[in-house]
Amino acid sequence: MNLFAEALAWLADPTKHEGANAISARLGEHLFYTAIAMLISAAIAIPIGYAIGHTGRGKQIAVALSGAARALPSLGLLTILTLLVGFAQAPVAATIVFVVLGVPAILAGAYAGVEAVDASVVDAARAMGMTEWQILLRVEAPIGLPLLIGGLRSATLQVVSTAVLASYVGLGGLGIYIQRGISLNTYEEMLGGALIIVALALALDIAFSLATWLAGRSASRSRHHATVRPAVAPTATTEGTP
């Protein structure tokens, strides 16, 4: 436990909070990569997921995709893409890897949310004269929101985990403390870095739990007689690797 005290001292050291290598700067890089990757992944996955959920077609493709993504070693993908595009373009390689890992979970959340809406609710909406777009945007999307947020949560945690590896292709992020700690044999540094990474992952997880809970409440308020599966998020079990 003495090592943890040293790690906390390392975290509290004022010199670790200034300059280019400041913890806040590395945290910022980490969050920046995650945010960019999540925006791109969501822009790709949500429309496709909604299309699959609404039409009921192409589900096998989505399932196969998430299976394949689970089998792909993220470190291998990151290193080979970096070599192929060159170290100068490493941010592009990393973003591609993050998006590849982020898309399946969001896709699954989007289609599962729409698919979980009771068919009688959709039929009722159709009978009321709603167009297919209105059904999707006003009925299926709001009711499926908790499951979509669950997918976004899995994807975010997956990307945050993988961004820890970004320092190995020269991109910084919070993984840099672990990488440097290992190569310089400074245990307090790698342990301090690991603690920040865990804190970040847990904080994001809690934030998403809260969002899921809020969305579940508003969905249950707006769905009237709809019978939907309970608003339990598809947790990390659905997708991805830590």
Added chain:
Amino acid sequence: MTWLSGNLDLVLDLTLQHLWLSLIPIVAGFVIAVPLGQLAWRQQWLRGPMLSLVGLLYTIPSLALFVLLPPILGIGFLDRANLIIALTIYAVALMTRFASDAFSSVEVHVRQAAVAMGYDGWRRFWAVDLPLAGPVLLAGLRVVAVSTVSLVTVGVLVGIDSLGSLFMDGLQRNIPLEILAGIVMTAVTALVLDALLVLAGRALMPWARATSSRRGAGARGAAA
């Protein structure tokens, strides 16, 4: 292709090490998670807290866990036990939810019939609950197996050799083919394990194929 032809022995050797490092967490994770899942199913009040706890464990990024475990457990940083224990934690975290869902998927009247016929405690678990939960357990085990094989590669960053060693060596020496060999062999290892699990499932649960559509629906429900 020149790199591969000169290093076939290395690739095979690393594949075997990789397989070994994967098998222990997969088996240990299953053996630990099934009783946990059964407990969560029997004691409903435990289900929420237990699934939240394993969910939190699963959010810890792997490289961070490899760094945190040695001082907590008092083992060496480069010890293979470090990787094996970390991956077992992930396997348990994934599998417990599947196991809990699997036991929930056993129909109540079937269990009541078993009780009425005089099956008690252990005998009911082995003869009724476990076989009927089998298909969903198998679906979970397949997910655990594939993700464990993929996770083993990260161990190279804390100095534990596996197919992941080809990634870092290839990166440092600028040999994309070496990395590709590592990725392909990791995927092949995962696919082979997955196929073996499917075959084992067919051998152990021949009835599951007859009702596969219904079971498939159950497994899907568990995954969502």
